[in-house]
Amino acid sequence: MKQRYSSMPMYYKFDYAIRNESDEIVDSSAGGEVLSFVEGDGSMIAGLEKAFVGREVGDEFSVTVGPEEAYGWPQRQLIKTISRDMIQTDAEEIKVNMIFQIGSGTDSQVVKVVSVEKDGITVDGNHPLAGIALNFDIQVLEVRQVESDLI
Incomplete structure (x- = not known):
């Protein structure tokens, strides 16, 4: 992982597979759309966004995100x-x-x-994945700084 010195948010684009606690795939970019997000824009679950800090193009990693940093607990x-x-x-x-x-x-x-x-x-009305620890397999496809006028 690369250390970052800029305060500008980063844009990430990635392939993914999400597995539940029973190791069943619940979502994947295979044969579909890849995901992307800009750090801090609120579009990505907190636990996964944290796992991207310092990542570079080509990185492959797995991370488990608990309900408290994913879709919360059922209410x-x-x-x-x-x-x-x-x-x-x-x-x-x-x-x-x-x-x-x-x-x-x-x-x-x-x-x-x-x-x-x-x-x-x-x-x-709970999110279908509320209360579930999610296991992500990620391949980083694109990483770049976001220009301040695009934020």
Whole structure:
């Protein structure tokens, strides 16, 4: 790893595979889009962003990121029962594990259907990877300083 002396944020582009605690791949750039981020822009989970500090093009590394520095711990208040009319689809088509967006504007939320009952639908607004330690396998493809006028 290279020591950095500049205070300018860095841009990183990388290939990745993410494995859960059972060593199953839950996401990967194989056959798809690579990821990129600018240090400090808030688009990358904290634990992974820290692991990139000092990395160079061609570096390959693995890092485990706990829930506290990834997607957090599941929160009970994000599991709630809503009325069927909050989901704009035929009530007969709603099934467990379906993903919907409820609300609108800044109050919108992506939720997963947990159960379907006569009196309502129980949905979970937690991130699907909340509460899980994630194992990342990374290959760094591009590293460069971000110009101050682009931040």
